[in-house]
Amino acid sequence: xxxxxxxxxxxxxxxxxxxxxxxxxxxxxxxxxxxxxxxxxxxxxxxxxxxxxxxxxxxxxxxxxxxxxxxxxxxxxxxxxxxxxxxxxxxxxxxxxxxxxxxxxxxxxxxxxxxxxxxxxxxxxxxxxxxxxxxxxxxxxxxxxxxxxxxxxxxxxxxxxxxxxxxxxxxxxxxxxxxxxxxxxxxxxxxxxxxxxxxxxxxxxxxxxxxxxxxxxxxxxxxxxxxxxxxxxxxxxxxxxxxxxxxxxxxxxxx
Amino acid sequence: xxxxxxxxxxxxxxxxxxxxxxxxxxxxxxxxxxxxxxxxxxxxxxxxxxxxxxxxxxxxxxxxxxxxxxxxxxxxxxxxxxxxxxxxxxxxxxxxxxxxxxxxxxxxxxxxxxxxxxxxxxxxxxxxxxxxxxxxxxxxxxxx
Ligand SMILES: C[S@@+](CC[C@H](N)C(=O)[O-])C[C@H]1O[C@@H](n2cnc3c(N)ncnc32)[C@H](O)[C@@H]1O
Ligand SMILES: [Zn+2]
Numbered sequence: 001x002x003x004x005x006x007x008x009x010x011x012x013x014x015x016x017x018x019x020x021x022x023x024x025x026x027x028x029x030x031x032x033x034x035x036x037x038x039x040x041x042x043x044x045x046x047x048x049x050x051x052x053x054x055x056x057x058x059x060x061x062x063x064x065x066x067x068x069x070x071x072x073x074x075x076x077x078x079x080x081x082x083x084x085x086x087x088x089x090x091x092x093x094x095x096x097x098x099x100x101x102x103x104x105x106x107x108x109x110x111x112x113x114x115x116x117x118x119x120x121x122x123x124x125x126x127x128x129x130x131x132x133x134x135x136x137x138x139x140x141x142x143x144x145x146x147x148x149x150x151x152x153x154x155x156x157x158x159x160x161x162x163x164x165x166x167x168x169x170x171x172x173x174x175x176x177x178x179x180x181x182x183x184x185x186x187x188x189x190x191x192x193x194x195x196x197x198x199x200x201x202x203x204x205x206x207x208x209x210x211x212x213x214x215x216x217x218x219x220x221x222x223x224x225x226x227x228x229x230x231x232x233x234x235x236x237x238x239x240x241x242x243x244x245x246x247x248x249x250x251x252x253x254x255x
Numbered sequence: 256x257x258x259x260x261x262x263x264x265x266x267x268x269x270x271x272x273x274x275x276x277x278x279x280x281x282x283x284x285x286x287x288x289x290x291x292x293x294x295x296x297x298x299x300x301x302x303x304x305x306x307x308x309x310x311x312x313x314x315x316x317x318x319x320x321x322x323x324x325x326x327x328x329x330x331x332x333x334x335x336x337x338x339x340x341x342x343x344x345x346x347x348x349x350x351x352x353x354x355x356x357x358x359x360x361x362x363x364x365x366x367x368x369x370x371x372x373x374x375x376x377x378x379x380x381x382x383x384x385x386x387x388x389x390x391x392x393x394x395x396x397x398x399x
Pocket of ligand 1: 060
């Protein structure tokens with residue numbers, strides 16, 4: 001088992017606390033099948049892969065990848081970049097990832113952490129620049145929060161020293177509420193994937209729960225066109241009915 | 256935010272992406288901070304093919320930083336003594352020392368950070384704020 005990065009500095013009143021879904025991503029990315037797949041796809045002789053995680057939350061997943069690049073990719077020279085709609089998550093994750101990278105004692109073996117940017121999904125990412133995409137979305141079928149308050153709720157209120165209770169509730173709602181079928185945010189993200197993944201080697205990992213109807217989602221991805229593939233490469237909570245979680249790997253085979 | 260990050264970002268407005276002038280984003284009123292980090296020579300050599308060199312030079316100019324050379328360095332340029340007659344052959348990766356060129360590149364890409372300021376799209380003119388080192392790409396229109 002590879003070590004889980006520390007998130008003890010993060011305030012979980014307004015940032016998603018690592019949970020079963022987060023840990024399933026860690027386990028899947030470091031599984032022997034996925035590390036074999038990734039090491040083969042990103043051979044040491046090729047340019048360093050850029051890993052983007054959308055919705056970093058506490059940063060636990062991106063920090064894990066950054067700190068364990070050698071085990072996952074067979075190389076340490078990877079780049080990591082994150083986004084989150086919640087500015088408090090951006091600050092928290094930035095600290096989580098930089099601390100995890102600095103824990104690597106061999107300085108030349110450290111991976112390169114770029115930044116966490118505050119934004120909607122991958123809207124600010126240069127087209128076709130992402131080699132590995134990771135997303136643990138807000139996937140619970142629950143009404144989406146009212147975004148009209150976002151600008152006010154995304155910062156400590158002027159003249160105050162801390163966030164309000166309503167503000168914290170809103171920020172946490174953003175982390176789990178996924179609208180109809182829990183798929184509203186994920187569907188918007190899936191639409192962007194073909195435009196952000198690098199040509200020839202880009203690959204994505206997206207978490208779904210049973211209520212998201214993973215089989216239908218995978219078929220929709222395969223219908224994007226020739227070469228697009230979608231397979232479940234990790235699951236958890238098999239007995240817990242709708243809570244069952246899937247990690248779907250999305251990639252394109254060039255013919 | 257690190258200058259290398261700008262190599263991978265563009266304007267968040269959909270219609271700008273197909274327009275070449277939306278990349279790179281242009282720093283304005285930037286307060287810079289140096290955040291020291293160890294030079295990682297193997298990484299610097301490998302990242303060269305991914306750098307949008309012309310655009311990076313533009314950003315450095317706009318920030319008033321020393322000019323980058325007109326053409327990107329080669330991996331050999333990054334090794335101390337890499338161009339001397341005593342070539343690096345026979346020296347293992349671990350024995351190689353970074354050249355001044357490597358140190359300068361490292362400083363620009365990974366140590367020079369924008370702490371406060373704006374990033375401006377060359378296509379639509381939209382300004383994205385950078386506060387406490389975090390760039391904000393949220394668009395009011397997208398959040399309705
Ligand atoms: C289920 S949490 C996952 C957090 C973390 N990646 C983990 O696995 O523990 C979902 C995250 O997505 C973020 N998020 C929700 N909607 C988003 C959007 N439109 N753009 C970017 N991030 C978003 C939330 O703020 C939250 O941090
Ligand atoms: Zn623009």
